[in-house]
Amino acid sequence: MMNRFIYGIDQLSKTVGHAFxxxxxxxTLGTVYEVFVRYLLNDPTSWAFDMSYIMYGAVFYxxxxxxxxxxxHVRADMFFRLxxxxxxxxxxxxLYVLFFFPGILALxxxxxxxxxxxxxxxxxxxxxxxxxxxxxxxMMIPFGAGLIALQGLAxxxxxxxxxxxxxxxxxxxxxxxxxxxxxxxxAAKRAREDGGAAV
Amino acid sequence: xxxxxxxxxMLGILVSxxxxxFPVAFTLMALGVGFGYYAYFQPxxxxxxxxxxxxxxxxxxxxxxxxALVSIPLFLLMGYLVERANILDNLFLSLQLAxxxxxxxxAVATLATCALFATATGIVGAVVTLMGLLAYPQMMKAGYxxxxxxxxxxxxxxxxxxxxxxxxxxVYAAQASISVVKLYAAALLPGFLLAGMYIAYVVxxxxxxxxxxxxxxxxxxxxxxxxxxxxxxxxxxxxxALILSVLxxxxxxxxxxxxxxxxxxxxxxxxxxxYRSLTWPRFKESVYLTARTSAMVCWxxxxxxxxxxxxxxxxxxxxxxxxxxxxxxxxxxxxxMSQFIIFLLGWPLEWTEIIIIFVPIFLPLLPHFQIDPxxxxxxxxxxxxxxxxxxxxxxxxYYLKGVAPRSLQLTQIFRGCMPFLYIVLLSMVLxxxxxxxxxxxxxxxxxx
Numbered sequence: 304m305m306n307r308f309i310y311g312i313d314q315l316s317k318t319v320g321h322a323f324x325x326x327x328x329x330x331t332l333g334t335v336y337e338v339f340v341r342y343l344l345n346d347p348t349s350w351a352f353d354m355s356y357i358m359y360g361a362v363f364y365x366x367x368x369x370x371x372x373x374x375x376h377v378r379a380d381m382f383f384r385l386x387x388x389x390x391x392x393x394x395x396x397x398l399y400v401l402f403f404f405p406g407i408l409a410l411x412x413x414x415x416x417x418x419x420x421x422x423x424x425x426x427x428x429x430x431x432x433x434x435x436x437x438x439x440x441x442m443m444i445p446f447g448a449g450l451i452a453l454q455g456l457a458x459x460x461x462x463x464x465x466x467x468x469x470x471x472x473x474x475x476x477x478x479x480x481x482x483x484x485x486x487x488x489x490a491a492k493r494a495r496e497d498g499g500a501a502v
Numbered sequence: 503x504x505x506x507x508x509x510x511x512m513l514g515i516l517v518s519x520x521x522x523x524f525p526v527a528f529t530l531m532a533l534g535v536g537f538g539y540y541a542y543f544q545p546x547x548x549x550x551x552x553x554x555x556x557x558x559x560x561x562x563x564x565x566x567x568x569x570a571l572v573s574i575p576l577f578l579l580m581g582y583l584v585e586r587a588n589i590l591d592n593l594f595l596s597l598q599l600a601x602x603x604x605x606x607x608x609a610v611a612t613l614a615t616c617a618l619f620a621t622a623t624g625i626v627g628a629v630v631t632l633m634g635l636l637a638y639p640q641m642m643k644a645g646y647x648x649x650x651x652x653x654x655x656x657x658x659x660x661x662x663x664x665x666x667x668x669x670x671x672x673v674y675a676a677q678a679s680i681s682v683v684k685l686y687a688a689a690l691l692p693g694f695l696l697a698g699m700y701i702a703y704v705v706x707x708x709x710x711x712x713x714x715x716x717x718x719x720x721x722x723x724x725x726x727x728x729x730x731x732x733x734x735x736x737x738x739x740x741x742x743a744l745i746l747s748v749l750x751x752x753x754x755x756x757x758x759x760x761x762x763x764x765x766x767x768x769x770x771x772x773x774x775x776x777y778r779s780l781t782w783p784r785f786k787e788s789v790y791l792t793a794r795t796s797a798m799v800c801w802x803x804x805x806x807x808x809x810x811x812x813x814x815x816x817x818x819x820x821x822x823x824x825x826x827x828x829x830x831x832x833x834x835x836x837x838x839m840s841q842f843i844i845f846l847l848g849w850p851l852e853w854t855e856i857i858i859i860f861v862p863i864f865l866p867l868l869p870h871f872q873i874d875p876x877x878x879x880x881x882x883x884x885x886x887x888x889x890x891x892x893x894x895x896x897x898x899x900y901y902l903k904g905v906a907p908r909s910l911q912l913t914q915i916f917r918g919c920m921p922f923l924y925i926v927l928l929s930m931v932l933x934x935x936x937x938x939x940x941x942x943x944x945x946x947x948x949x950x
Contacts, residue, residue: 324793327575334576334764338757355760360566362575363800366793370801375794376525377802381850381895383523398524406531406805410562413555417563444562455528478787481585482627485635486904493908 305460306472312457313372313475316450320369323361330358353428353435360440364447368454373477392465399459407452414444505541509818512537516809516859526855527798530805534558538812554812561807565800569760570672570682575796576763577667581623582788583770584744588779589737590619590632596733599725606708606715608644609654610701612637616658617697618738621665622745622770630659630901638906647714648910650707653918656898657700657925660890663853664883665693667748667763671883673799673857677806678865678875682759683752687944688876689883690749695939696884696929703925740776744769753947799854806858819866826867833871837878840864841885841930848889852897856886880933880940887926891919 337351370376383391421441427434464472479487503511512533519529538554565571598611612633620629633655641651663670666686675682708715725733748766751757757765774780813819831839847856861882868875890898899915906915933939 320793320797321790324789327579327789327792327796330572331576331579331764331767334761335768338761338765342756355572356566359572359575359796360563362793363566363797364562366797367801370794370797371525373794375798376527377798377852377854378523378525379520379851379855379895380523382521394522395524398519398522402519402524402529402532404532406528406533406535406558406808409535409555410531410558412550413559414562417559440566441563444559478790480625480627480791482631482901482904485628485631486901489635489905 305464309457309460309464309472310475312453316368316372316454317475317477319450320366320372323365326358326361330355330362333358349431349433350435353430353433353437357435357437357440361443364440364443365450367447368450371451371454371458373474388465388470392462392471396459396462396466399455399462403455404452407448407455410448411445411452414448418442418445504817506817506821508537508540509813509816510821512809512813512816513818520855520859521850526859527801527805530802530809530859531558534805534808534812537816538808541812541816557811558804558808561811562804565803565807568676569758570676571800571803573682573759573763574669574672574799575792576760576767577624577669577672578792578795579788580748580763580767580770581625582791583767583774583780583785584619584622584741585625585628586779586784586788587770587774587777589741589773589777590615590629590636592733592737593619593741594633594636596730596737599730600734600738602718604705605712605717606704607718608637608641609646609650609704609708609715612641612654613658613697613700613704616655617661617665618741618745620659620662621668622662622741624662624667624669627897627901629662630655630898631905633659634902634905638902642907644718645716649914649918650704650714651918652899652902652906652910652915653920653922654700654704655902656891656896656915656919657887657922659898659901660887661693661697663890664689664696664887666690667745667752667759667766668883669799670853670857670886671879672759673854674861674879674882676803677857677862678879680875680879683755684944684948685876685879686749686759687753687947688880688940691943692880692884692929692933692940695932696887696926699925699929700922703921740773744773802854802858806862809859810862819863822863823867823870827870831871833873836867836871837873837881837934840867841881844882844885845888845892848886849892850895851889852895853886853889856889857882874937874941876944877933877937877940881930884926884930884933888923891923891926 333351333354337348341347383394386394418441421438425436426438426441427436461472516529516533520526535554535558538557539552542553594611594615597614598608601607601611601614604610615637616629616633623629638651638655642648662668666689671685671689672682675685704715708717744766748762751762751765752759771780844856844860847860865875868878890896893899893916896916896919899912899919902915903910903912
């Protein structure tokens with residue numbers, strides 16, 4: 304039951320994160336287009352600047368939970384990794400209460416007001432006559448923060464599962480940094496070689 | 503307790519929480535909100551009217567309005583695409599053939615490959631693991647000392663965060679409110695200097711002690727000179743051209759860093775297509791990884807901006823300034839002290855944490871000691887090379903250990919990194935004694 308809940312949230316964060324990742328491609332293509340029309344056709348667009356930070360904001364607000372679900376937020380785990388899994392889980396559970404929820408709940412609260420103020424008047428950018436709407440990206444602040452809080456809840460449940468079972472529950476499969484893939488392959492190869500030698 | 507003392511308590515809690523190992527971005531945010539609530543507290547106010555809530559949202563929103571930061575996802579995408587372009591094998595082989603007359607040629611080719619590839623990708627881990635699989639076994643076969651071979655791979659792989667276009671420099675420029683463009687120009691020559699010193703060290707070593715880096719056996723080469731040139735044109739030239747055009751466009755003011763980065767990402771895409779290595783799954787991987795790393799950096803910025811404003815409001819910045827100025831340091835001792843602290847922080851921490859949290863503590867002190875923030879940034883960038891090489895948290899060493907044969911001990915890798923660590927320190931001394939190494943290029947291009 305608990306596991307299903309954890310994986311459900313993981314899956315939600317991952318799906319949303321993956322979907323919004325594509326804003327980076329829009330950002331790339333849009334900017335390349337702007338460079339092209341400005342330098343070669345001498346006819347700059349009026350929307351490129353607004354587009355760039357809106358796409359950037361969309362990625363960063365909405366992929367925060369996805370990053371958390373992959374353990375991607377930078378941390379110094381020099382001491383942490385020396386602990387037993389159960390001790391790790393207890394420490395982490397306490398830290399989540401102290402150092403995670405105060406900030407993120409505050410952001411949900413104030414972000415909602417901020418986003419709503421903007422969405423109510425369908426606020427658009429004043430940077431150019433194109434009038435690019437910026438209320439959606441402002442609304443993403445509370446939604447992104449809410450997703451992060453939900454993922455944080457899943458991480459706390461992971462700690463509880465770990466305290467109960469004595470080992471960390473596994474994570475969903477997803478892409479990993481190249482070095483992690485390569486190191487995992489190298490380790491698997493060595494294990495195979497060792498197995499072969501033993502037989 | 504007076505407010506400045508409370509600010510120091512806040513800093514103390516932050517450092518302890520980081521050392522215990524909680525994700526830094528959220529720790530910063532929570533401490534900013536908690537202490538900010540106290541700092542901005544007014545007795546007759548409703549709970550949610552406290553100013554700290556506005557501050558937090560404002561900071562969350564202004565991060566996306568920072569033009570320099572928008573280029574981060576684009577440079578990351580370029581890096582992840584180049585990383586997957588299957589370019590490394592050919593690059594290494596062609597450089598190895600081109601450099602084969604040089605003493606220690608295999609190590610020199612490894613360093614050159616690492617430097618170029620790391621510059622294009624800007625990511626440390628991938629290049630160290632890839633070269634650990636590719637170059638390390640070849641150096642072993644050629645009879646190299648394992649320590650030297652390991653040191654070369656680790657040190658070469660780190661150059662990517664120093665030589666522009668590097669993400670670390672963007673983050674520093676954003677924290678110090680200086681121009682990314684100028685910082686790029688300033689870091690270029692020191693970056694080449696360091697790479698050159700690594701190469702010189704390897705060449706000299708292989709002349710003085712041929713036993714540790716023996717020359718390759720003089721067998722008849724299977725490749726004609728023309729073939730080697732053709733191979734260089736297929737691997738070395740396109741990658742170098744991509745980097746140079748991105749950098750050139752930025753430095754000569756043809757494009758903003760964001761525009762140049764977008765063109766670079768597009769170029770990385772085209773390059774990977776031309777090498778016929780870009781599959782749909784690999785492309786998706788690059789996009790997802792870019793999103794994750796960008797989100798990591800940005801949330802760190804949200805946290806640090808909130809933390810820093812509350813810290814300054816409580817007077818924490820003032821008390822540190824007062825204390826340091828009270829020590830009556832001269833600029834040299836201040837510089838030595840600050841760089842030494844950054845060096846020590848590099849042992850347990852990664853560059854993101856150091857630049858986003860600890861470097862800003864030193865930045866307000868620079869004007870007093872008349873230190874150019876650009877020069878300081880270059881010194882920090884050089885210094886942080888050591889963060890990847892020094893035990894116990896030398897990421898480079900662990901990446902290499904992860905792919906190398908089991909016979910290679912972690913202690914051997916660390917000992918192999920030591921000479922390169924000394925070279926980094928030497929390069930810092932050189933840049934300090936002759937600041938023109940860093941400042942000449944920006945001064946020539948942009949004037950004083």
